[in-house]
Amino acid sequence: MHDPAITQLSLVRQLKFCAGHRLYRHESKCAFFHGHNYRVDIEVVGVNGGTEVDSVGRIVDFSMIKKRMLGWLDDNWDHGFLIFEEDDNALAAIKMVQPTKYFVMPYNPTAENMARYLLEVVAPNVLGDLGVVARKVVVWETDESCAVAALVGDASDLTTPLESAVLIDHRM
Numbered sequence: 189m190h191d192p193a194i195t196q197l198s199l200v201r202q203l204k205f206c207a208g209h210r211l212y213r214h215e216s217k218c219a220f221f222h223g224h225n226y227r228v229d230i231e232v233v234g235v236n237g238g239t240e241v242d243s244v245g246r247i248v249d250f251s252m253i254k255k256r257m258l259g260w261l262d263d264n265w266d267h268g269f270l271i272f273e274e275d276d277n278a279l280a281a282i283k284m285v286q287p288t289k290y291f292v293m294p295y296n297p298t299a300e301n302m303a304r305y306l307l308e309v310v311a312p313n314v315l316g317d318l319g320v321v322a323r324k325v326v327v328w329e330t331d332e333s334c335a336v337a338a339l340v341g342d343a344s345d346l347t348t349p350l351e352s353a354v355l356i357d358h359r360m
């Protein structure tokens with residue numbers, strides 16, 4: 189016995205932003221403050237499993253993915269600094285600059301961890317009411333290098349409220 193083939197539909201939206209970071213405890217040049225022009229590819233499927241579309245033929249309108257995800261990125265990461273919560277030295281430095289914009293992460297802001305954060309925390313919070321779930325997030329740090337975070341298993345376990353995982357300081 190085997191399951192018959194089904195067609196699974198998904199959408200991929202590309203999102204771009206600029207941000208600074210450094211990698212705490214990195215053994216080489218990534219320990220310095222620096223920045224990247226990041227590109228994110230986010231893949232979403234319908235909560236029904238990716239086999240159904242609406243009366244227009246869509247999983248969800250592309251513009252909604254842009255509005256929600258790019259809106260969040262613009263507000264929180266774009267032109268800001270991403271800093272690991274244990275990196276006291278970088279936090280002290282960034283707080284001395286006025287105005288400043290930084291985002292405290294629960295782990296080092298590598299491309300891997302940024303992809304994980306977008307997949308596990310941001311996407312469920314900002315896309316949840318659209319009836320879609322992010323299945324994969326790819327964070328391109330350079331034209332040649334990207335990290336991939338992919339969801340395996342039941343997405344309903346992802347219930348981390350956005351507020352509890354992060355600290356945001358928009359002092360201007």
Ligand SMILES: [Zn+2]
Pocket residue numbers: 209218222223224329
């Ligand atoms: Zn870097």
